[in-house]
Amino acid sequence: MADKITLGYTHLSGCTGCTVALADNYAGLLTLLDKYVDLKYMPTLADARHIQKVDVSFVEGSVCINDKLAVQEIKETREKSAIVVALGGCACYGNITRFSRGGQQNQPAHEAYLPIGDLIKVDVFIPGCAPTPQMIRNVAVMAYLLLKGTKEQKDLATAFLTPLMKLTEKNEACFCELMTQVINQGLCMGCGTCAAACPVNAITMEYGKPQGERDLCIKCGACYSQCPRSFFSFDVVENYEAINEAIMAALQ
Amino acid sequence: MGAELGKYKSVVSARSTDKELLKHAQDGGIVTSLFAYALEEGIIDGAIVAASKEFAAKNPSKVMLDNSNFDMIEPWRPIPAIVNTKAELLAAAGTKYNISPNVALLKEATRAFGLDKIGIVGTPCQMQAVRKAQLYPIGFRDVGASIALAVGIFCMENFPYQSILQLVEDHAAMKLESVKKMEIGKGKFWVYGKRGQVVQLPLKVTHKYEQPGCHVCLDYVANLGDISTGSVGSPDGWSTVFVRSKIGDSVWAKAMAAGVFETQPIEKVKPGLELVTKLANEKITKNKATLEARKTFGVGKALRNPYI
Ligand code: SF4
Ligand code: SF4
Ligand code: SF4
Numbered sequence: 020m021a022d023k024i025t026l027g028y029t030h031l032s033g034c035t036g037c038t039v040a041l042a043d044n045y046a047g048l049l050t051l052l053d054k055y056v057d058l059k060y061m062p063t064l065a066d067a068r069h070i071q072k073v074d075v076s077f078v079e080g081s082v083c084i085n086d087k088l089a090v091q092e093i094k095e096t097r098e099k100s101a102i103v104v105a106l107g108g109c110a111c112y113g114n115i116t117r118f119s120r121g122g123q124q125n126q127p128a129h130e131a132y133l134p135i136g137d138l139i140k141v142d143v144f145i146p147g148c149a150p151t152p153q154m155i156r157n158v159a160v161m162a163y164l165l166l167k168g169t170k171e172q173k174d175l176a177t178a179f180l181t182p183l184m185k186l187t188e189k190n191e192a193c194f195c196e197l198m199t200q201v202i203n204q205g206l207c208m209g210c211g212t213c214a215a216a217c218p219v220n221a222i223t224m225e226y227g228k229p230q231g232e233r234d235l236c237i238k239c240g241a242c243y244s245q246c247p248r249s250f251f252s253f254d255v256v257e258n259y260e261a262i263n264e265a266i267m268a269a270l271q
Numbered sequence: 272m273g274a275e276l277g278k279y280k281s282v283v284s285a286r287s288t289d290k291e292l293l294k295h296a297q298d299g300g301i302v303t304s305l306f307a308y309a310l311e312e313g314i315i316d317g318a319i320v321a322a323s324k325e326f327a328a329k330n331p332s333k334v335m336l337d338n339s340n341f342d343m344i345e346p347w348r349p350i351p352a353i354v355n356t357k358a359e360l361l362a363a364a365g366t367k368y369n370i371s372p373n374v375a376l377l378k379e380a381t382r383a384f385g386l387d388k389i390g391i392v393g394t395p396c397q398m399q400a401v402r403k404a405q406l407y408p409i410g411f412r413d414v415g416a417s418i419a420l421a422v423g424i425f426c427m428e429n430f431p432y433q434s435i436l437q438l439v440e441d442h443a444a445m446k447l448e449s450v451k452k453m454e455i456g457k458g459k460f461w462v463y464g465k466r467g468q469v470v471q472l473p474l475k476v477t478h479k480y481e482q483p484g485c486h487v488c489l490d491y492v493a494n495l496g497d498i499s500t501g502s503v504g505s506p507d508g509w510s511t512v513f514v515r516s517k518i519g520d521s522v523w524a525k526a527m528a529a530g531v532f533e534t535q536p537i538e539k540v541k542p543g544l545e546l547v548t549k550l551a552n553e554k555i556t557k558n559k560a561t562l563e564a565r566k567t568f569g570v571g572k573a574l575r576n577p578y579i
Contacts, residue, residue: 040412151412182407182579204575208429208484210393211351211372212400215379216410226348226432227370227482241410247400248484248577257278257494259402260516263415 023054024166026159027073028061029096031089032116032132033080036149037107038063041077043152050270051156055163075162076100077155078141081109081116081132090138097139102162105141105187106155108148108239110134112192115148117238136190144186148218148239158183160269179262182250192240194221194231196249202228206248213242275551277494279513280520282544283534284505295364297454298502299510301532302392302422303364305498305522307357308531309390314522315419318390319380321371322352322363330359335376346447347439348432351376353384366424368453369432370482374400378410381417388419394426395490395499402495420522423493425501425511425547427455427554434480438462443470456502486561487577491551498523504547505540511547 030038038061042048052058059071076096083089097103108114113134121130135141145154158180165176194217201207209227221235222242229242243249255262276282286299292307293300302320309315324344327334334352344350349371354360373393380386391401398421405415430438439447443462452463460472493499497519504511512534514523526532537544565574 145409147409149412151408151410153408153412153415157406179406185579200575205483206487206575206577208394208396208482208488209370209372209431210397210400211375212377212404214372214375215377216404218410224372224375227372228431245404245407245409245411247396247403248487250579251399251403251577252579253489256399256402256406259406259495262406 022167023057024075024163025059025071025073026056026061027059027071027076027096027100028063029070029076029078029092030062031078031080031093031110031135032083033107033109035063035079037077037079037110037155040107040149040152041155044156047152047156047270051159055269056159070095070099072099074100074166075102075104075159077104077106078110078135079106081113081134082138083129084131084133084138085121085126085129093135093138101166102142103135103139104143104145104158104162105135106145107150108146108192108237108241111136111141111144111146111186112190112238112240114192114239115237134190136187141187143180143183144244145183146186146192146240146244148237148241156270157266160266175262175265178252178255182252182255185250186244191238192243193238194229194233194236194242196240196243197222197229197231197246200243201246201248208248210247213246216241216245275548275555276492276513276544277490277499277515279515281514281523282537283512284509284537284540285512285532285534286509288530288533292361293508295361297364297366297452299500299505299508299532300364301500301510301512302424303360304531305420305422305526306354306390306392307360308526308529309420309522310355310357310360312525312529313388314525315386315388315390317353317355317380317384317386317388318360318392318420319351319373319376320354320360320363320392321349321367321373322354323350323367324348326350326352326359326362329362333359335379345432345436347435347450347453353380353386365452366454368455369430369435373397374404377401377404377418378412378414381414387417389417390420390422391418392422392424394429395423395493395495396426396488398423398493398495398499399490420518421495421497423496423499425492425499425503426488427491427550428481428485428488430477430480431482434477434482438472438477438480442472442476445470454502486558487565488558489555489578491554492547503550504537504543509535509540511537511544
């Protein structure tokens with residue numbers, strides 16, 4: 020128990036799909052809870068009623084700035100966590116809540132939603148709608164190694180997490196990023212990864228280049244962050260075999 | 272440098288022992304034979320390859336077409352497809368020198384196509400995409416563990432479709448419909464016609480038609496494939512093969528034991544690894560310079576560097 024890291028899970032304006040993705044690690048989640056992570060606070064799964072002081076907080080959902088409690092909870096999450104992870108498209112980029120504009124019963128004034136990075140400093144992004152169980156698992160294992168590991172494990176965890184830390188520099192996502200940050204920058208090489216990553220099939224490949232159906236796009240950020248020309252770390256990816264093996268071994 | 276060929280466990284010159292298959296193959300028939308063997312043995316239950324218009328017409332359920340009208344799909348434009356049999360593999364064989372977004376099918380392969388053990392062939396950049404998706408799966412839920420065999424092909428650069436159209440129909444003055452095979456080798460771009468005619472273009476002519484995104488690419492011999500292969504280094508009709516990962520090693524050993532390939536030690540063939548190393552170095556050096564120049568591309572403004 021003493022060697023576990025403590026985890027909190029703050030649920031804001033999200034759909035609980037990120038929670039389900041975490042649970043979809045099946046036995047892997049049990050191993051995580053068994054060996055590495057002590058779950059202190061998580062409205063869906065634990066009884067604690069108030070945000071706790073923890074090593075790592077996962078935050079699901081964006082923040083309705085017209086809802087005092089939500090604003091208070093995100094601030095409190097920051098104050099009480101060493102590492103804040105924005106989990107899923109809504110927490111990272113606003114995602115579908117970007118389209119909110121109020122006027123619905125019974126809180127017609129609940130109209131303005133922001134990704135959490137617009138209100139607090141966020142340390143790590145896990146984009147995706149929904150995020151993948153494997154990515155959540157990888158980040159959890161790496162967070163453990165970062166806080167409890169040997170020097171070597173800390174270095175590995177830092178290298179692994181760096182790209183996900185760099186993603187926090189920007190809180191907006193859209194198909195357009197493939198244009199502004201990849202194609203317009205002369206970096207696209209037509210691999211098709213973006214088209215496969217998109218959860219709503221908003222991307223097709225036309226003559227080897229992405230074509231976006233922007234009225235379908237829900238602004239989740241999966242396409243850009245999965246694109247190998249958004250970020251690519253040779254140090255980490257060239258060791259894919261060893262890193263995958265280490266993660267799988269940790270979960271045995 | 273030293274790292275230009277990536278990590279590997281072994282490297283040989285090889286070709287398929289299947290004479291029938293060699294007739295359809297670009298070089299030594301490595302990709303086709305390897306996948307055919309892996310399908311037979313249940314190592315994979317399907318493979319993502321670059322097929323053609325004719326393939327798509329015969330097997331409409333095996334491809335995911337883009338938004339363009341199907342009748343508009345031109346000869347020599349590759350279409351990523353899922354193949355499940357050796358006959359389908361043969362129908363899709365041969366290099367098409369323009370972009371085939373094979374990774375676009377990778378998630379769907381595990382969904383509508385129902386594959387548990389996927390084979391995928393692709394360029395070095397596509398192998399990078401596959402490994403990034405395995406380590407950082409953001410839009411690839413449950414896909415990583417399903418990748419059973421990733422085969423990379425050597426790649427100096429690629430072309431948009433319209434570039435190939437321009438090169439073949441304008442520079443080489445041949446109709447694309449009448450082309451049997453295209454090849455880049457010995458410093459030339461070769462176009463072979465179905466009636467036996469051969470046209471060669473100096474590579475210099477092709478440079479301005481290259482895909483710009485290729486100019487920041489730092490991988491020549493598909494460093495991240497389980498196995499990677501290409502013609503350079505080996506004699507005509509043979510391929511150079513790097514066996515890289517544990518998966519690659521195990522599949523290659525089984526295929527060798529089953530007599531799928533004949534091999535020669537790479538040290539015994541000409542031009543051998545020396546040429547592969549030289550070309551890899553040239554590519555990496557040139558593209559590193561491009562990356563460097565991007566840092567000062569504007570006035571006090573840089574272009575983005577994806578490598579962190
Ligand atoms: S994933 Fe990136 S490099 Fe690949 S096709 Fe899409 S935008 Fe281009
Ligand atoms: S195009 Fe698709 S993957 Fe990209 S941000 Fe929009 S919904 Fe997400
Ligand atoms: S040169 Fe590099 S970026 Fe271009 S197609 Fe080949 S592997 Fe991809």
